[in-house]
Amino acid sequence: MTTERADAARNRAVLIATAREMLAEVGADKITMDALAERSGLGRGTVFRRFKTRPGIFMALLDDGERAFQERVLSGPPPLGPGAEPLDRLVAFGRARLGFLRENREIARAAFDGRTPVPFGPPTTMTRLHIGTLLHQAGVAADLDILAMQLNAALDVPVLLYAAPECDGRDDEGFEERLASGWADLVHRLTR
Template sequence: MSTEPSVERTLFDLHARPERRDAARNRELLLDAAHRLVDRDGVESVTMDAVAAEAGVGKGTVFRRFGSRAGLMTALLDHTEARWQGQVISGPPPLGPGAPPLERLLAFGASRLDRTVASADLMVAAAGHHGRSGPAVAFWTVHVRHLLTELGVTGDLPLLAMALLAPLDVSIVRQQLDSGVGRERILAAWADLVERVVAGC
């Protein structure tokens, strides 16, 4: 039986509370405004005042919805993560279903690395210095473990999946980029690691 989550049941779906339609609409309005600020001016530009002005609402609305800037940043990270998870479990191949498992695993690594590079500041602002959330890591681990199983890899798959995810961690990626190691080199080393693990199964 497949262990991969269905498109309707990502980890963020499973932990989400049902919202009234108007509340969900307001939440999307505010998060879309925050996304625009990040894209245009960077993470530091995202304040409660700035989001309220961008969305055309009162600052009190933003505070009632998210509680604090930290709450807003966490919601923003979860929002982008949920969108990305949807691509993993229902988007086009090779990231989504339909490609061979090794091709999917390599596409996963490339996409995860690109998200880390593009969203590192947001990850750190939302989740602290480690830049990751528990539900997100759990999803990545389940997905990688699922693909390793399809590839016939044996052993302690939960820990092996975590070992493969470690080089894509935001703290490690940022350190490498800061020391002059480029994205292509990071990805090539990760792909080499994956292929060695699969060949050793």
């Protein structure tokens, strides 16, 4: 593992913070490589080296958010973090993951440039491992690798990116709650 130079780490932090500010103020559509360079006070070359493409900005924002999410899962308070029963953690994990994906939907849409096979990048190994571990701890007797992969798919980003909650006349948050309730139901049925 290579260690990031101190100046590169500072630049990354400045660019991520600036991109988040711009996202809140003007939305994803207005964030460009040039606008990010100007707003951050860093050179255009620095921005291009760091992100390579405009979708790279959003992939970096997702990666940054994913790290924070994983920290909550690994060491946050129960039931999401350690200390709760495995099934309670699994339900809490699904609810938190769906919330995370909903909160980052605009970023994920901007990260998807048609060349990226999955808008959030490759499936997270951490998510599948975490689900598999909780299933094992709950005593589920099955092919846990496959089951974890299938459950991970239920929490996958395309559901939230492309499912249209407004098509049934319900609001976005109601849709998220329905997905979270469906996740809890799925976990409880699976582990009976």
